[in-house]
Amino acid sequence: MTESTTEEQVTSDDQSEVSAQKIPPIKDLRLGKRLAYLLRYGAEKEGLQVKEGGFVDINDLMTVPLLRHHQKQEVLREVRESTSYRGNKRFEERPEKDRTLVRALYGRRFERNPYHDGTKVPRLLEACMEFVCNNIKQFDLEAFQDDFIVNCMLHKLRRKRRLTNAVLRSLLSRSMDNLDLHDMYFTVATARILVQKCPALRKLSLRDAGYVVNDQVVTMLVKNLPNLISLNLYGCKQVTQRSLQVMNKHIPLLQHLNIGVIPLPQDSLVDFVEKSSKLLHLDVTENNLLTEEGAELLAAICLSRNIMFVSHFKF
Template sequence: MEDPEARQRIKSKTEQTSRQKGEAEKNRERLRKRLCYLLRYGAMKEGLKVYDGGYVALDDAMKLHLMKWDHEEEVLQEVKTSLSCRGTKRFEEMEKDGRTYIRAAYYRMFERNPCHEATHVPTLLETSLEFVTSNIEMYDLQNFPDEYLISAMIHRLKRKKKLNKHLIGQLLVPALEHLDLEGIILTESIFKLIWTQCPHLRVLSLKDCGYIVTDSLLEQIIRKLPELETINLAACKHLTDKGLESISRYAKKLKQLNLSWIKGFSDKSLLNMVLKCENLKHLDIYDLKISEESTIILEAIARERGMVIVLKGLTSAVAPENPSVLLHTFGKVSA
């Protein structure tokens, strides 16, 4: 007969091991998030020197208050082993002159340091941007010509989760050529403002806006923004073959298209779109399942045009070695 006390000890030990594994995974997830922030956005903001290629010195990074919970060995292990949802490396390392350097493998969009070097004194630009974005109702920006500053205001309000319908209406100006709407609650009236007030848009990111982006709305966007060269529709899962037909018919200047995390397109519509969008150079269809025959045709078109295609399992010369490296090119806005 099994000893009840022995059974209880085994159960307790198993539960303890499970808790330890769970806590270790939580700690690793927290480290992963800190590294993503630091190596994609926050290095300059935190006062680190960013070297060519987006690398930062590991020993400098470890001195930051942000990293006080971590050991250098843990950070290096995470850099070596962390994989994205696409199965590609999130981070990269490099040894040079006896020092170790690390960087994010993709999506590097560093924010400048808001303070003068080696001080906590905000720059004049930082102070001005903070005042204007905090009191934006006071300003009429419709004829403001500097896209960089408008984009910086949009980015700042997005990060603070204050970019509502009213404020975005004030910031949609003719000077805008790049617009990233990821993370913003959108309505059809906002889209009407976009194509009315921003006729020169070349780059538009609607990533994760699937709740509002339908085939009919996409057709209006493309028809009324004829200068579009880059469109990010990642995770807009309501789109169907009709959406691809609109792209085929109206997106004459399209060079980059992201359709990742969408699985509902047919082979025929996809190939038709690629054939008709003659300027298309980058196509992300990572999650789309297409037949072997269609894959062969797609590869042939890509080779002839010099296209790059991101598709799960594609190993030909037309696919990037790391399919995540294209992500930063879609909807990128300087801030």
């Protein structure tokens, strides 16, 4: 499982909660999703040590870039107060003598421990990936056809702030189907590498990839990646309605689109949905241009077309 998922994966788990309970302020809603991701299945992927029972030290948790905009007390308050739509607590806090541990109370499915049980001896796959990451200049994975392992290595390098365009060029191949570049320092050169190295790409996450991801970059990508069925642009605030028009024209197979946080006007969203023949999932969470009435209209249109619609409003 790749990070593309982060809050995106949690959305499907919690969308019933979001639609059925009183919606908290946007920042709190985002924090709940981030905690759910980390404490259910993302902690080890982010380099944290998960203790027996799924507990994570709160001080370690606060070092994850995903929580960089939140304070420790804010996170602890979310742990103590967050409940599901049935009223059940979502997280648990366990104070100990010199530390505080937290965990998710349900839905935990962490990745396999990179070490053999009860030891600090790395598993063979982990050791191999670590060697390749540390010596990436010696490798060219053009003929390597395992998207999962490539995305795992990309995540390791990104977490260590070593994911550059040169490294990306070494890791990508023409057979890539699924690529997660969330939170990467993305440039126009990065976009050129993608269209050159991965012309058959079907799933792409550029979540929080930065201000460089604008209409020009999106146009370059969708014109050269016609097989895209899933695109995550969450947090790419330089994107405008022009990109929606280009998507309608050049990636007609698009099924999943996350454009959360991007301030797109209601009319352009309605037009996009009505022209998208294959769309199955649309996420417009935290769009500050979208009114509750506009969200209700979009939800009704999506319902009539069997499209799953996600926003921060309660209906």
